[in-house]
Amino acid sequence: xYISDLAIRRPVVTVVAMLALVVFGLFALFALKTxxxxxxxxxxxxxxxxxxxxxxxxxxxxxxxxxxEAISAISGVDRITSSSLDSFGVMTVEFVFAKDLQEASxxxxxxxxxxxxxLPPEMEEPILARFDPNDFPIVQLALASRTLGGGELTRIAxxxxxxxxxxxxxxxxxxxxxxxxxxxxxxxxPRALRTAGVSVGEVVQALQTQNLAAPVGRLNRPxxxxxxxxxxRLDRPADFERLVVAQRNGRxxxxxxxxxxxxxxxxPRSAAFYNGQEAVGIEIIKADGFSTTDVSARVxxxxxxxxxxxxxEVELLVASDAxxxxxxxxxxxxxxxxxxxxxxxxxxxxxxxxxxxxVITGLALPVSVLASFIAVWMFGFTxxxxxxxxxxxxxxxxIDDAIVVRENIVRHVEMGKDHLTxxxxxxxxxxxxxxxxxLSIVVVFIPIAFIGGLGGQWFKPFALTIACSVLVSLxxxxxxxxxxxxxxxxxxxxxxxxxxxxxxxxxxNAWFDRQAEGYNSRVRQLGxxxxxxxxxxxxxxxxxxxxxxxGASGARPA
Numbered sequence: 001x002y003i004s005d006l007a008i009r010r011p012v013v014t015v016v017a018m019l020a021l022v023v024f025g026l027f028a029l030f031a032l033k034t035x036x037x038x039x040x041x042x043x044x045x046x047x048x049x050x051x052x053x054x055x056x057x058x059x060x061x062x063x064x065x066x067x068x069e070a071i072s073a074i075s076g077v078d079r080i081t082s083s084s085l086d087s088f089g090v091m092t093v094e095f096v097f098a099k100d101l102q103e104a105s106x107x108x109x110x111x112x113x114x115x116x117x118x119l120p121p122e123m124e125e126p127i128l129a130r131f132d133p134n135d136f137p138i139v140q141l142a143l144a145s146r147t148l149g150g151g152e153l154t155r156i157a158x159x160x161x162x163x164x165x166x167x168x169x170x171x172x173x174x175x176x177x178x179x180x181x182x183x184x185x186x187x188x189x190p191r192a193l194r195t196a197g198v199s200v201g202e203v204v205q206a207l208q209t210q211n212l213a214a215p216v217g218r219l220n221r222p223x224x225x226x227x228x229x230x231x232x233r234l235d236r237p238a239d240f241e242r243l244v245v246a247q248r249n250g251r252x253x254x255x256x257x258x259x260x261x262x263x264x265x266x267x268p269r270s271a272a273f274y275n276g277q278e279a280v281g282i283e284i285i286k287a288d289g290f291s292t293t294d295v296s297a298r299v300x301x302x303x304x305x306x307x308x309x310x311x312x313e314v315e316l317l318v319a320s321d322a323x324x325x326x327x328x329x330x331x332x333x334x335x336x337x338x339x340x341x342x343x344x345x346x347x348x349x350x351x352x353x354x355x356x357x358x359v360i361t362g363l364a365l366p367v368s369v370l371a372s373f374i375a376v377w378m379f380g381f382t383x384x385x386x387x388x389x390x391x392x393x394x395x396x397x398x399i400d401d402a403i404v405v406r407e408n409i410v411r412h413v414e415m416g417k418d419h420l421t422x423x424x425x426x427x428x429x430x431x432x433x434x435x436x437x438x439l440s441i442v443v444v445f446i447p448i449a450f451i452g453g454l455g456g457q458w459f460k461p462f463a464l465t466i467a468c469s470v471l472v473s474l475x476x477x478x479x480x481x482x483x484x485x486x487x488x489x490x491x492x493x494x495x496x497x498x499x500x501x502x503x504x505x506x507x508x509n510a511w512f513d514r515q516a517e518g519y520n521s522r523v524r525q526l527g528x529x530x531x532x533x534x535x536x537x538x539x540x541x542x543x544x545x546x547x548x549x550x551g552a553s554g555a556r557p558a
Contacts, residue, residue: 003475007482008482008483022366032383046090046129048091050124078095137283137320142282145315156310158176162176165306186260188258238261337395341395344395345362368476375465397466409485446463448460
């Protein structure tokens with residue numbers, strides 16, 4: 001074969017090629033992102049339609065039905081699910097996997113815009129959100145205290161902690177759960193309103209027009225321009241009480257005359273608890289293209305820094321962290337991969353009874369596994385459970401080609417040929433069978449990479465990893481194994497001078513050969529009578545046929 005002949009003639013080129021595969025495989029391994037599962041992105045878009053004050057029946061009749069009809073006309077829509085609730089409706093639009101999510105979102109916006117004039121004017125603009133498994137938080141924190149309330153904890157969490165956590169590389173979003181937002185409440189006194197002759201509308205208008213910050217002009221200088229801004233944002237209850245609401249009979253009526261301003265919190269719509277204690281939750285979502293374990297480690301380091309800046313009575317606790325779980329899952333698969341490789345090499349040594357032959361065949365494992373990481377990196381996959389599972393299942397296959405090639409070379413050496421000739425002729429003789437065996441495995445797994453839908457996204461790393469690693473093992477068995485067999489032969493040492501382990505394995509192999517020979521002899525003994533009976537039957541049928549032909553010829557008239 002051309003590959004084996006070239007490898008034997010140019011051993012330095014062969015060694016350099018194997019080292020290049022190993023080095024680039026190591027670089028690819030360290031460059032891969034670690035995640036628990038493959039990156040699966042189902043084409044699902046969620047549409048939330050606020051309709052304040054509407055009942056569920058009204059939402060369904062006036063909003064959901066027209067929008068469903070408009071969206072169903074979009075190409076690529078697979079299924080639409082909707083629910084009508086009090087004051088809003090929710091629609092989930094599922095597309096076929098060939099549909100691009102950004103294009104699908106834009107098509108939904110265009111469809112709603114075309115019928116916007118037919119929808120109720122009280123309806124607010126729909127909110128579109130693409131479903132992404134990466135939107136689930138990888139780290140959840142709990143900010144708790146035995147002395148501070150929800151409002152104080154919320155002001156510590158946002159914007160202080162959230163701003164620090166958003167600056168961590170790989171963090172896409174930081175959400176506050178169970179927070180209680182600060183709210184200035186104005187409690188109107190009905191008697192004071194009637195006495196002053198002020199309506200509720202005047203109070204609302206005064207709050208809207210006087211509680212704002214807006215630019216009112218510019219100051220121009222020869223080389224400078226400054227903006228004059230009216231600082232009208234009120235911050236304290238006392239500032240609100242001094243706000244002028246109206247003027248009656250030359251008298252200014254202030255908000256404090258007809259109402260009471262209180263600094264409080266808004267009505268809570270969500271709550272967070274940690275170990276039965278009221279807390280404020282902080283959810284951290286990683287960005288696309290970043291490793292879960294890396295982002296989790298960076299967030300943990302930033303949390304340790306933030307704890308030193310918090311008051312003594314406030315605790316920042318880690319409620320859940322996906323980083324260690326993902327790392328443990330990947331580590332378990334990696335451990336199974338290493339255990340399988342070690343056991344495979346031990347079995348090879350058990351039957352070959354030669355540490356040189358074991359090394360020559362066993363080198364196919366690390367080279368093939370590391371080279372497969374190059375393919376994983378080039379295909380854009382992550383180091384996840386599915387890709388490592390493919391390698392775990394392929395461990396026993398990766399060394400098969402090398403074992404077959406090595407055994408055939410040893411057989412040619414036992415026939416009296418020199419090692420160079422045995423390596424060349426032994427590889428050429430068995431090359432077609434080895435290539436056919438390997439390519440049959442490849443053609444089984446390659447079509448899996450072209451499966452569409454959710455199953456294809458799950459099993460594509462699994463199938464391509466196996467196919468690439470098996471192809472590399474075929475290349476190694478045709479290049480490295482013949483070269484090492486030609487230039488690094490087994491020394492011929494008598495059995496009595498071998499090590500104790502080698503003598504034990506030699507006795508085991510001799511016993512195994514006797515059992516195999518006994519089995520073959522028994523099969524031959526059982527097969528001979530059957531063959532004799534079959535030969536007798538054939539001979540009897542031939543005699544019967546000759547007799548029938550003879551009788552027929554004798555009965556023919558002259």
